[in-house]
Amino acid sequence: MTEYAVRIIQLSYTYPDGTRALEKIDLDVPCGERIAIVGPSGAGKSTLLLHLNGVLQGTGSIKILNQKLEQSGLREVRRQVGLLFQDPNDQLFCPTVYEDVAFGPLNLTVPADEIQRRVDKALSDAGLNKSIRSRSSHHLSLGERRRVSLAAVLAMEPAILGMDEPTSNLDPRNRHHLIEVISGLKATLIIATHDLELVLDVCPRTVLMDQGKIWADGETRKMLADSRLMDAHGLEVPLSLKLGFKSK
Amino acid sequence: MRHNFIDRYAALDSPLHILEPRTKLLAFTALIVGVLSIPATNGFLFFIYAFAIAIMMGFSQVPLNYIVGRALLLLPFILLASLAAPWKGYLGFGVLFVRAILCLILLILLTNTTRFAELLRGMRKLGCPQILAMNLSFLYRYLFVLTEEAMRMKQARDCRRTASAPFKEELKLLSSMLGTLLIRSFERAERMHSAMLSRGYSGDFPVISPRKFSWHDLAFLSVVTLFIVSTFCFTNR
Amino acid sequence: MHIPDGFLTNRIALSLDVVSGAGILYAARRAKVDISGRTAPIMGMLAAFVFAAQMLNFPVLGGTSGHLIGGSLLAVLLGPLIGTLTMASVVIAQALFLQDGGLVALGANIFNISAVTCFSGYAVFKLFGKRIIVEGKHLFLAGFFAGWCSVMVSSACCAFEMGLSGAIPLHIGLPAMLSYHAIVGIVEGMLTGGVLKFLLKVRPDLMKDEGGTGFGIPDWIGAMLLVAIPVALLIVAGSSSLPDPLEKLLGATPIASGAVPANPLSSSRIGDYMIRSAAFILLVGLGILVSRLVRSRRSRS
Ligand SMILES: Nc1ncnc2c1ncn2[C@@H]1O[C@H](COP(=O)(O)OP(=O)(O)OP(=O)(O)O)[C@@H](O)[C@H]1O
Numbered sequence A: 001m002t003e004y005a006v007r008i009i010q011l012s013y014t015y016p017d018g019t020r021a022l023e024k025i026d027l028d029v030p031c032g033e034r035i036a037i038v039g040p041s042g043a044g045k046s047t048l049l050l051h052l053n054g055v056l057q058g059t060g061s062i063k064i065l066n067q068k069l070e071q072s073g074l075r076e077v078r079r080q081v082g083l084l085f086q087d088p089n090d091q092l093f094c095p096t097v098y099e100d101v102a103f104g105p106l107n108l109t110v111p112a113d114e115i116q117r118r119v120d121k122a123l124s125d126a127g128l129n130k131s132i133r134s135r136s137s138h139h140l141s142l143g144e145r146r147r148v149s150l151a152a153v154l155a156m157e158p159a160i161l162g163m164d165e166p167t168s169n170l171d172p173r174n175r176h177h178l179i180e181v182i183s184g185l186k187a188t189l190i191i192a193t194h195d196l197e198l199v200l201d202v203c204p205r206t207v208l209m210d211q212g213k214i215w216a217d218g219e220t221r222k223m224l225a226d227s228r229l230m231d232a233h234g235l236e237v238p239l240s241l242k243l244g245f246k247s248k
Numbered sequence B: 001m002r003h004n005f006i007d008r009y010a011a012l013d014s015p016l017h018i019l020e021p022r023t024k025l026l027a028f029t030a031l032i033v034g035v036l037s038i039p040a041t042n043g044f045l046f047f048i049y050a051f052a053i054a055i056m057m058g059f060s061q062v063p064l065n066y067i068v069g070r071a072l073l074l075l076p077f078i079l080l081a082s083l084a085a086p087w088k089g090y091l092g093f094g095v096l097f098v099r100a101i102l103c104l105i106l107l108i109l110l111t112n113t114t115r116f117a118e119l120l121r122g123m124r125k126l127g128c129p130q131i132l133a134m135n136l137s138f139l140y141r142y143l144f145v146l147t148e149e150a151m152r153m154k155q156a157r158d159c160r161r162t163a164s165a166p167f168k169e170e171l172k173l174l175s176s177m178l179g180t181l182l183i184r185s186f187e188r189a190e191r192m193h194s195a196m197l198s199r200g201y202s203g204d205f206p207v208i209s210p211r212k213f214s215w216h217d218l219a220f221l222s223v224v225t226l227f228i229v230s231t232f233c234f235t236n237r
Numbered sequence C: 001m002h003i004p005d006g007f008l009t010n011r012i013a014l015s016l017d018v019v020s021g022a023g024i025l026y027a028a029r030r031a032k033v034d035i036s037g038r039t040a041p042i043m044g045m046l047a048a049f050v051f052a053a054q055m056l057n058f059p060v061l062g063g064t065s066g067h068l069i070g071g072s073l074l075a076v077l078l079g080p081l082i083g084t085l086t087m088a089s090v091v092i093a094q095a096l097f098l099q100d101g102g103l104v105a106l107g108a109n110i111f112n113i114s115a116v117t118c119f120s121g122y123a124v125f126k127l128f129g130k131r132i133i134v135e136g137k138h139l140f141l142a143g144f145f146a147g148w149c150s151v152m153v154s155s156a157c158c159a160f161e162m163g164l165s166g167a168i169p170l171h172i173g174l175p176a177m178l179s180y181h182a183i184v185g186i187v188e189g190m191l192t193g194g195v196l197k198f199l200l201k202v203r204p205d206l207m208k209d210e211g212g213t214g215f216g217i218p219d220w221i222g223a224m225l226l227v228a229i230p231v232a233l234l235i236v237a238g239s240s241s242l243p244d245p246l247e248k249l250l251g252a253t254p255i256a257s258g259a260v261p262a263n264p265l266s267s268s269r270i271g272d273y274m275i276r277s278a279a280f281i282l283l284v285g286l287g288i289l290v291s292r293l294v295r296s297r298r299s300r301s
């Protein structure tokens, strides 16, 4: 029997202003798998990710590591799920970078030297050097902010990691570094992104969303090479597939 | 908009910067009270205080033109209020004005030699309730985000508007802009809250304090105390 | 509206520091903000909102700028206690970031701009009916008057404090402040009402709970006492025609020396002086007592 990291059954969600963002989503993610969620803007990718740790609560059921996501056990479940938000500003709320990255481990009452180790590791994984620690997040560039929020999530060492546009605003070198780091993680990964090259590199499985529904779910290379499907949902076949690179 | 206008020089490393935040909060408050209790007729004391403040300005490494610039920003109000002073002649005006300016410079010095995060820690240790400290730390963090958002909305509005609208329309537009900003703030707070929760937040804001109370602080506190006491003795004579 | 250091006598400034400090401790304790809940980030975010809105100084009325104070809006959205706390952090931040308002005068500014606006705004708003938010009838009017009154009351307090300090005589300061703020208040009121109406239309779900803390009759009485006693004492103790006890203590002469009659040591003067000093000491003692009480209750719970 496979262990599921995430099981979503018949999930629907309507925003308070009446926008129907998700409609009867079914999705199973086995432990340790890396899946990508792709789709045009406004497809509902971010909305879906926000359901993973109970930020939004729609109708239907969600199980995280075999535990139902309900109001009561929310706190425990949330520690298992790290979410990298689309807007890093939502995620960095402390006066300095160091405090932001240490916030999670400190709350877990990890011993001091362990905190130090985790913060250092998370910062270097996110491609940041030490001089950034004492700076304030609002003085950072957008790409730096994104990496700091990644570090803040990584420092929690979550079992499931949901990422919303991890590569946007990153320069090429940091993007490569990020892909390397992601590939080395043991956590179950769910990545919502428009960066299809990233998807090809990291995720064997892809889910295509549009207008709040899942239209396709399967092997990445097959799906992304299907130009009819991609065109129908406002996406395009990645260049490297068109040109025949990256054949494994 | 560059937003380090708030604590631009707080990251320097001068003798004033390395003090513990509690020391600075207490000492500067005492100095301001000291300035406020200088008797109106005692010009010499005003001079002594100004001299002491100038020495601190020199030590702080905060550029003079920056301090003057910040002080100038608030000058109109101070001037206006001083002009309304109830005494005839220049004395009342001068006393109020000099007092206000000296206090203002002290405040500028305090906030520009201390990082805000540390100021908060100092306040927290001096007994400020946790909720207020937390609030201030959020405010500090999100002020820039919201200001930028508001500026963008304002620009967008200015681009679309051709002629100036009548007053009532203007206000209506303004309140819906503020309303939108408010709603976005609410939503951001919710996302932020969930980000906090997913990192194990349970109501306590962990505090990491890099600066410790040291002999510097002791020295500074004793000098300030000595100074204030001696000025009082001087006036008592 | 933000009073800088130097315009209040030490006595008035410091006693308002004590009053505001005690008030904030009381509010922090009484509001029982569930800090692990979502109220904390909402408070912080709304504080940043008010700060940003005050900094923007939107141009209205061809040139003059409307200065949104926002206390009544926060009080309506969050309840008066949490609103006061939130506004207090705005005022503290304005002093620390922009040097807008002094450090020793902080207590006075917190009192005027946060406590007074929030409570007066909330009280006026509630005059329009208990379920005004849910029903939405006259919402604009209620918001307008809440905003306008809060600005007026707050500016009157400001003028009183300055007047009692002898910095700006009351007969000049009060009419000036009131007439200026009567106009500013219109903008504030219209913005408060407009924003409330807009919120009700777009996100009515945000307006249902008022921050979750009920504010009962005992709290109203407590809050009024907390405000009224010090104000009364201030007025008794604060007359500028006598030396400031603190200044006297420190051996200084009062700034308004012209106002002191030729023979300040006549017997009636001394009696008068003693009464006022006693009132001042009583006030400080009361403040300390309240803060102690709140402290000990907080540490016990
Ligand atoms: N706070 C909100 N209130 C109302 N509607 C919203 C809100 N956030 C998103 N929506 C709507 O929900 C739908 C899905 O939005 P979502 O942010 O999930 O899209 P997305 O797939 O992440 O898009 P993108 O690729 O641009 O990030 C969109 O139609 C959007 O307009």
Ligand SMILES: [Mg+2]
Pocket: A045, A046, A047, A086, A164
């Ligand atoms: Mg998105």
